[in-house]
Amino acid sequence: MRKSQIPVATLSNDSASTKRQLSFVTPKDLDRAWGLGLFYLKTPDDLDFEFARQFGRELIATGSPYRQLPQYGELEGFIALDNNQQIKLALRRERWGQHYPADIATFGRQLDAIGIAIIREVFRQSGIPEALWDRASGGYASGGGDAFLNFVHYDTRTPDWGLRPHTDYGFVTILDASAPGLQIEVGGDFEDVPVLPSHLIINFGEALNFITAHSNRAVNAVTHRVVSQQSTDPVRHSIVYFANPNLDGMLWQFDDAGKEQGSSKVQDLFAHLENSLTETR
Ligand SMILES: [Fe+2]
DSSP, rough: OOOGSSSSEEOOOOOOOTOOOEEEHHHHHHHHHHHHTTTEEOTTTOOOHHHHHHHHHHTTTTTTHHHHHHHBBBEEEEEEEESEEEEEEEEGGGGGGHHHHHHHHHHHHHHHHHHHHHHHHHHHHTTTTGGGGGHHHHTGGTTSEEEEEEEEEETTTSSSSSSEEEEESSSEEHHHHHOOOOEEETTTEEEOOOOOOOOEEEOHHHHHHHHHHTTSSOOOOOEEEEEEOOOOOOOOOOEEEEEOOTTTTTEEEOOOOOEEEEEEEEEHHHHHHHHHHHHOO
């Protein structure tokens, strides 16, 4: 896939996340982004990505104190997965202040603001009345929900997939990758998503697909993978932010009249996905 075919969006500069507006050059670009479930976002000027990337690169050193971080459940801590090449430091929002340096916790909050601006645009396009956005998203649209900020390294000593094909479970994923490898499924074929300098890659997940399913404009949860990384490749680091619903919450489906069309416990939706997919995040 040529990168010109993946639409590019920008975010207006306003410090209040509820006022930041996501925009595409043409309505067709927005249609394509919603249909693909993926687009590029020009990196907002106020984000200090170099600092965050440096933090991510340093984590890998054998002497890094972050390797000693306690593991919280299956999803948080310094984690090496056994079915792909990912080694990652993963923490949900509640623990950023405790374990990340202050600047990284702040950086995570800035990604929260981007995630909120994106989900609000999805809701705006959906026709779902604004009074219901908070409920539909389990609180994420107004600053709640569950968010992860993860620093990922691909270990090429493991001869395995970079990351197996999957959809993300949550609402929105924000990705900064240092090297190529990401592919998305389009019409049954996997196509490259090249790294576009000074741009983030945004993709939509299953929970967002679920809550927009009965609205004017549903979004696609894109199937994606990372091809196996070789030791001869440039080292692939990535920074990944996941905007998710709270695991113990509910998701609601509304139409553009505000009429309830369905609902699911988050855990039920995720358990259903777990049966067909190999990797959550
Ligand atoms: Fe993913």
